[in-house]
Amino acid sequence: MMTDLAPTITRQRLLMEGFSGKRVDQYVITAYFNEITKALNLRMYGQPIIFSPGGEGKEENRGYDAFVPLIDSGISLYYWSSETFLSIIIYTCKDFDNGIAIKVTKYFFDVHDLVFRTF
Known part of the structure; x- marks a missing residue:
C-alpha cells in the first residue's frame, strides 16, 4: 500500500487493460x-494528442500512445496493434x-475480459 502524502488533494486513478475486439486507430481513440x-462528466480543455511512431521501435510494440488533457487532470491510452491490447489510465482530481x-x-x-485496478 502506498502512503498518501497529500490527503487534502483529491486524486482518483483507474487502470484498465484488455484485448480490444475491434481495430483501433486515431479516429476510434478520439471517439x-x-x-x-461525457459518461464521467469530465471536461476536456484541449484536443487529444495521438502518436503512432509508424516504423520506429520494435514491430510488436507498434500502435498508439494517446493523451487527452482534462480540466480535472487527464486520460492516457496505449494500444498495441499486433496484439489488439489496450492499457488505459484515467487520472483525475475529481471523483x-x-x-x-x-x-x-x-x-x-x-473487450471481453477487462481487468482493472484502482489506486
Whole structure:
C-alpha cells in the first residue's frame, strides 16, 4: 500500500487493460475520449494528442500512445496493434464512478475480459 502524502488533494486513478475486439486507430481513440469524458462528466480543455511512431521501435510494440488533457487532470491510452491490447489510465482530481468507466470502456472497445485496478 502506498502512503498518501497529500490527503487534502483529491486524486482518483483507474487502470484498465484488455484485448480490444475491434481495430483501433486515431479516429476510434478520439471517439473513445469523447465518449468516456461525457459518461464521467469530465471536461476536456484541449484536443487529444495521438502518436503512432509508424516504423520506429520494435514491430510488436507498434500502435498508439494517446493523451487527452482534462480540466480535472487527464486520460492516457496505449494500444498495441499486433496484439489488439489496450492499457488505459484515467487520472483525475475529481471523483468519478469506476463502474461507469469500466462499463463504457468494455462496451466501446468490445473487450471481453477487462481487468482493472484502482489506486
